[in-house]
Amino acid sequence: MAVSVRPLTPALAEKARKELFEEPGRVAGDLQHIKDWIAKQPHLRARTDDQWLVAFLRGCKFSLERTKQKLDLHYSVRTMAPELYGIHYDNPFFEEMLSLGVFIVLPKSPAPDAPLVSIVRPGRYDASKHSIMDVLAASNNLLKILLVDNDNAIVAGSQSILDLEGVTMAHFLQMTSSTMKKMIVMSQDASPLRMKGTHYLNTPPGFETILTAMKLLLNEKNKNRLFVHNKNYEELYKHIPQDVLPIEYGGKAGTIAEISDYWRAKVKEYSAWLDEDLQYGTDESKRPGKPKTAEDMFGVEGSFRQLEFD
Template sequence: MPENKSLVFDKNGKQLTEEEMQERIEVLRKLIQDDKHLQVRTDVNWLTRFLYPTKFEPEDAYKRMIDYYKLKAENPKFYFTESPNKMSHFLNTELKILLPDRDLNGRRVFITKMGEVPNNMSLTDLINMDDIWMEAVLDEPETQKNGLSSIIDLSKTPWAISKWLTPGNMRVGSKKADLVPFTDLQIHIVNTSPFLNAAIALIFPFLSTHTKEHIHFHYTDWPSLHKFVNPDILPKEYGGTQEIDHDAIREKYLYNNASTIVKNLSANYKLDL
C-alpha cells in the first residue's frame, strides 16, 4: 500500500502537526531574510518546496537552497532565466512533455524522448527545457510532497549527443539533479541499446549513490514500468491507453503561466556582495 503522503514526518520519524510545520516554515523564512546573498521568494509555497525534501528541517532546507543557487551562480549556462516563449521552437516539439495525471504514488510524470532532439539543439537548450517544465510544477503542493517520475526514452537517440558527455558537464549536471527540490525523483530508462548502455556506463560514476538508487531500467518491458506508473495515464507507445495532446498541455502549464515561471527562474545567489 502506498505511503500516506498527507502526513509529514521529521528526520526522527516524528509526525508533524500543522502548527509545528508552520513554526519550521517561519524559521526558514527568517534564515532567508537574514541572508543578503539569497535572492528568492519567501512565501509558503517557495519555502515548502525545499522543506519537504529535507523532512521539514529548516537548517537543512536552507543549506540545500544555498547549495542549489550557488551552483546556479557559478554555472549560469546550466540554468534558464527567461520566458518559456524564448524556447518555444524547442518546447513545441515532442521532445519533452508533462503528463496530465500522476503515477501510482502521486508523482508528476515527465517524458523525455531523446530521439526527438533537433540537429540544432545544444546541451544548454535541453537543460533549459527541463528548467522551464520543472518550474511549471514545483509550486504544486502535491508535487512537493510526492515528487517526480521522469521517463527517459532513449529510442533513436542521435550519436551527436555523445559530445555532451564531458566530465565537466556530467559533474555539474549530476550535482544539479541532486539539489533540485523534489522529495522523490524516480528515473525510468526505456528503449536502450548497446551504444546507449555504453554511454550510461560513462555517466554513472558521476552520479551520487542516492541518484543511482532511484534509476530503473525497463528496456521495453512495459509491465515493469507499470509497477511505478499506471498504464491508464501513459501514451500507447509505453503500453498505456492515452492520446497525449501536447499543444493543450504546453498551453496550460507553460504559456499560460509564463510570468510565474520567469519569476521563479529569476531566483539566485549573489556571489559578489
C-alpha cells in the same frame, strides 16, 4: 500565524507526516525561520513565498539546516550555471521542445499519493542545432512550476522515463563529464524534488558507457533507482501503471501532443511568475566567507577517463 500553503489531500498529508516528518502545527514557524534566515544572507536573492519554501522544507524532510543548504545551493547553481536556466518560456526552442515532445510531465499521477512521472525523449531534438543543456534549460520552466503547483511531485517525488529512441552519437558526445556533473548537482543536490526512479527505454549501443559514468556521480540511493527496460514495456508497466501513460506508450492518458497543450496552458497561467523568477540567484561577491565558484561546484574534469564508445 497564517500561511499561504495549499492544503494537501488526505493521502498526501499522511505520506508527508510519515515520510517527511511534516507536522502541520509547526509549518508556520518553520517557514518563518527560513524567511528570517534568507533575510540575513547578503548574497542570496531568493523567493520567500510560502508555497515555494514549503517545497524545500518537504524536500529536506523538514530539516531546517538541510533546507537552508539546499536553498543556497539551488540559487548558487542558477548563478554558476546560467546555461541550465537560460531558455525562458518565450524562447522559440521552448515551443519547439513542447511541439517535439522532448520533455513532458504527465499531468495525472498513478495514484493519489504516487510520484509524478515525466518523459524525456532526447532523440527528438536535433543535436547539430541544440545541446542537452538547451533541453534542460527549457524544461526548467516546467520544473519550476511543479515546485509550487503539484503536491504529488513534492511530497511523493518524481519518476522519469528516458526514451533513447533516435539518440545518435552526436547526442552522446554532448554528455561530457562537466555536463553530467551539472545535471546531477541540479537534479539530485539542488532541487527539492526527490528522484524515485529513472526508467530507460530503447537503449542504443554506447548507452552502458554513459550509464556507468552517471553512476559515479549519483548517491547510493539513486544508483539503486535506475532501471533499464530497453524494449520491454511490460517491465516498465510494473513500475508505472499503463493507464497514466500517453497513448504512444500504450497508455490511456491522451497523446503527447495533448499533454504538451496542457503545459502550454500551464506556462501561460504562470508566465508572470516565471518572469518574476528571473531576478533570483546569488551575488557571490557578497557571500560571507569564501565565494563559491563554478569550479568548486562542477570542477570534475579529470574525474573520468575519456569516455570510450563502442
